[in-house]
Amino acid sequence: LKVDREKKSQLKYYYGSQWVSIDQELVDYLINNKKLILSNLMRTNISDELFVQTVVWNNNYFKNKVYKFKENYENSNLRYINWNLGRPYTWESKNYDLLKDAIHSGFLFSRKFDSSIDNKVILKLINKR
Template sequence: MKIAYLITAYRDFDHLTRLIDNIQGADIDIFIHIDRKCHYTLPDDLQQKLINRIHLLEDRFLVSWGGFNLTLAFIALMNACREHAHYDWILLISGQDFPIAGNDEIKAFLARHHGQEFLAHHPLPFEGWYHSNGGLDRFQYEWPIDEIGFVAAQKMAEQQQATGIRRAFPLQLAPYGGSCWLTISYGLMDYICSYIEVNFSWIYPFFRTVLLADEILIHSIIMNSPYSTRVVNNDLRYIDWHTGPDFPRILTIDDVDSIVNSGCLFARKFDSHIDNIVINQLEQRRRRIILNKI
């Protein structure tokens, strides 16, 4: 089984290095997009160990929270993966993720679920997105975040809201949204890339000004595709969206039991500067799993 990890990262690069070292293995390639405003160099020992199996994208985007450039980074990662080789599974994760399961456990899970796609999704409007009118405010108003920044874009959206003028979602797709982290087949990734290539002339002008398009565009493509019947409504990530103060909340050692018992493959979001102990615990657990299989 060949697996490709697609990673977007912009901070805490010590953790990113640790993440890479934990997920690397036989028949696993890793593709990484580093935010253009950041600098990251893979340590020499890891670079040698992963020669020809790790790929840092040269063309990088300047990512702002809520802006379309993160979606472009996702698309660039998919295209780089698609051009490199054929894989059985594609896992899109962030640089602040960490695996809960061991590599063999992950492969065994994916083998059991051949023919399925994993994506947390919901049709829009979605009551859980109450802060943005069920998600409708994200696309009914223009949010040119990458051009003018979030604060100015928010003011612009409020001015549009006051006029009562709203944009309609593209007729080609019924709108869906959800968590942007996914576990999908190569076939579905290829479908997404092809769809965007063919329809870029209308996708880019519209979604360029959608707030958090990374949580809408790919979901809408997938759930309007022939692959929709294969989708399991689960992103296989343990994420705390509820307790705050951050959304998602930075996980700590207090969360370790919930993480381990979640049944998920990965957890996020971690910050080694806030709590490195929880990462140590998860790493030690993974090592015990590996040793028990030898």
């Protein structure tokens, strides 16, 4: 249809996982910017993978808060995931210190755990938060 949204938009577009972890402050910001989001992303392809990322990356405060680890984009969305060691890597007890550091760094979630591979790391994190 030759629609060039970027030309008319005040935003630079970004994309990422539709699964994001955000706090109440960002939820409120997104709600307060509903008109901006709708006017720029309504009737777009894969808007569920665009709207949060676009709003966040166009706001330095939220960009620095949500995407803390710019050098390692896979640890974005406040989720701690290791894609280098696996697809994704399944955490084990030997990784406990990394996971503990991730909690203190502000990550809200981590992926991937499997009780049939290593239940001890799960129990340790539950009991030692």
